[in-house]
Amino acid sequence: MSPWQFFLGHRAEILEATTTHLTLVAISMAIATAIALPLGMLIVHRPTLRTIALGVASVFQTIPSLALFGFLIPIPFIGGIGRRTAVVALVLYALLPILRNTYVGLTGIDTAVLQAAEAMGMKDAQILWRVRLPLALPVILAGIRTATVITIGVATIAAAIGAGGLGTFIFRGVAMVSDAVILAGAIPAALLAIAADFLLAALERRLRVA
Amino acid sequence: MHQNSVRGARAKYDGLSRKVKVSIEMNAKTVALAEATILFKDVTYSVNGNATHPIIDCISLEIHAGETLVLLGRSGSGKTTLLRLINRLLLPEKGEVRVQGRSTAQWDPIRLRRGIGYVIQEGGLFPHFTVAQNIGLVPNLEKWDASRIARRVDELLNLVGLDPREFSARHPHELSGGQRQRVGVARALAADPPILLMDEPFGALDPVTRAELQREFSSLTHRLGKTIVFVTHDLREALLLASRIVLLQSGRVVASAKPQLFLQIDHPEVEAFAACLGTFHGSGTARDAVPGVST
Numbered sequence: 392m393s394p395w396q397f398f399l400g401h402r403a404e405i406l407e408a409t410t411t412h413l414t415l416v417a418i419s420m421a422i423a424t425a426i427a428l429p430l431g432m433l434i435v436h437r438p439t440l441r442t443i444a445l446g447v448a449s450v451f452q453t454i455p456s457l458a459l460f461g462f463l464i465p466i467p468f469i470g471g472i473g474r475r476t477a478v479v480a481l482v483l484y485a486l487l488p489i490l491r492n493t494y495v496g497l498t499g500i501d502t503a504v505l506q507a508a509e510a511m512g513m514k515d516a517q518i519l520w521r522v523r524l525p526l527a528l529p530v531i532l533a534g535i536r537t538a539t540v541i542t543i544g545v546a547t548i549a550a551a552i553g554a555g556g557l558g559t560f561i562f563r564g565v566a567m568v569s570d571a572v573i574l575a576g577a578i579p580a581a582l583l584a585i586a587a588d589f590l591l592a593a594l595e596r597r598l599r600v601a
Numbered sequence: 602m603h604q605n606s607v608r609g610a611r612a613k614y615d616g617l618s619r620k621v622k623v624s625i626e627m628n629a630k631t632v633a634l635a636e637a638t639i640l641f642k643d644v645t646y647s648v649n650g651n652a653t654h655p656i657i658d659c660i661s662l663e664i665h666a667g668e669t670l671v672l673l674g675r676s677g678s679g680k681t682t683l684l685r686l687i688n689r690l691l692l693p694e695k696g697e698v699r700v701q702g703r704s705t706a707q708w709d710p711i712r713l714r715r716g717i718g719y720v721i722q723e724g725g726l727f728p729h730f731t732v733a734q735n736i737g738l739v740p741n742l743e744k745w746d747a748s749r750i751a752r753r754v755d756e757l758l759n760l761v762g763l764d765p766r767e768f769s770a771r772h773p774h775e776l777s778g779g780q781r782q783r784v785g786v787a788r789a790l791a792a793d794p795p796i797l798l799m800d801e802p803f804g805a806l807d808p809v810t811r812a813e814l815q816r817e818f819s820s821l822t823h824r825l826g827k828t829i830v831f832v833t834h835d836l837r838e839a840l841l842l843a844s845r846i847v848l849l850q851s852g853r854v855v856a857s858a859k860p861q862l863f864l865q866i867d868h869p870e871v872e873a874f875a876a877c878l879g880t881f882h883g884s885g886t887a888r889d890a891v892p893g894v895s896t
Contacts, residue, residue: 507725510688510798511739511788512714525729 397571405560409579412556415474415549416542416583419481423538427486428531431493432519441494448487456545459483460552477546477554484545485538492534496527529599536591543584547576557583637663638796638828639687643696646682656682658852659696666795669822669829671839673874674849680832683849684798687830688717700796715739718789718797718827722804724781726773732758732784733769739792757787762817779810786818790825799831803838815841836874839863848874 398405427448434441451459459480463470469479500523508518550558560576641662647655656679664670672680685691686698689705697704700713726735734741736757737750745753755765761783773781782802789797803811803818819842822829833839839846840860848856848863850870858866864875 501725501728503721503723503725504727506690507719507721508727510690510714510717510719510721511742512711513738513742514711517742522727526727 394571394574423485427489451483452487472553474554477549488534488537496530532595639664640699644693645695669844671843678849679852718794720799720802724785797829
């Protein structure tokens with residue numbers, strides 16, 4: 392059977408796996424951003440917490456993805472087989488790029504601008520919300536983009552612990568020694584990553600002022 | 602010691618006569634001030650408590666209403682630090698800085714800074730704000746209503762020689778260096794603060810634009826009647842703009858005089874600065890090269 396025939400024959404199934412995949416990525420990215428963005432803002436003025444947060448996030452990033460899934464399975468409440476464990480792993484994976492870029496974006500602002508803001512009597516919160524964050528936004532978004540692309544990739548492996556998604560086809564295809572089945576998962580996954588990268592890059596360009 | 606007190610007394614006298622004039626001009630608006638607008642009292646400041654090499658070494662200085670005081674000095678002489686002590690970006694380690702009769706340590710920093718305009722090199726404009734938003738920043742923080750801010754922005758753009766219709770909606774990166782600096786001045790003046798601090802505002806401009814802005818700014822200061830503290834390492838600029846020049850060296854005041862008298866001061870650092878005038882501007886004596894000295 393050619394990949395194309397397989398693709399046409401299993402349209403509904405592939406579409407469903409794509410939806411599952413995207414949901415997995417969206418949930419993980421939402422949680423990761425909700426954690427890493429405020430944390431990134433918090434560590435700007437707290438050097439000790441910064442070292443710890445960036446250190447821990449890099450450790451998670453360093454662990455091979457399949458191993459990370461493996462580590463999580465025996466842990467009660469967050470572990471086990473299924474989608475919940477996958478989301479936890481994906482969140483841990485996505486933390487570092489968002490956290491690091493938030494921190495770098497917030498601190499990499501022209502000192503003259505920050506000094507002017509302070510000298511004109513802006514309060515710390517006003518400087519953060521009106522100056523630092525808007526100016527850091529393109530950099531933060533670049534972090535979210537990197538994290539999204541990583542998450543789309545790692546989410547294919549989440550199929551190994553029963554989270555579903557496009558990885559299901561890849562693993563099944565490997566087991567069946569069928570290129571067609573592998574490609575039915577691999578091609579949509581690759582396209583998703585490329586599309587996400589492209590869209591977020593376009594958004595980033597729009598936000599960059601100078 | 603004796604010389605210092607004579608100088609101090611003379612400065613005080615100059616300041617007093619000027620203050621009387623200013624308060625007549627501004628009549629009811631300014632209640633005659635009991636003391637100098639800005640007063641440094643034995644101020645010492647050093648980084649990380651490094652007491653052996655203070656950046657500011659026990660400086661006492663009075664700055665009076667309506668004065669354009671130029672702080673002149675080499676890099677590292679402490680002039681920018683002195684400026685930052687005024688709007689409480691820094692607090693003195695010893696002594697106190699009094700602004701409008703109150704120690705900066707007692708001022709609410711936000712209130713203090715909103716009453717002091719601040720202009721720095723390259724303007725320090727917010728790159729994500731339009732020109733109008735940049736200028737309207739402090740009025741906006743002070744919660745003026747939108748139409749009043751818009752009127753004020755137009756007024757200020759005209760004041761600094763930029764057409765509001767052409768420039769209001771632009772972003773800083775769409776301006777030339779000179780235009781950015783004009784916007785920086787307009788932004789500092791937005792809420793009509795009585796005090797203006799300027800840290801080498803024209804330092805990054807090409808010589809022609811710089812001379813243009815210096816001339817315009819000089820005439821602007823006369824009309825505005827603000828108390829201005831202006832930091833520069835350029836003696837020509839100091840002579841052109843100042844009503845009084847204070848020369849700093851290693852965190853101390855080594856000379857203080859009206860521009861007309863400054864070059865006559867017998868001090869090696871004054872001579873060092875004066876010597877640069879001659880070498881930089883080729884022919885003629887230092888005095889010839891200086892605009893405004895003869896007036």
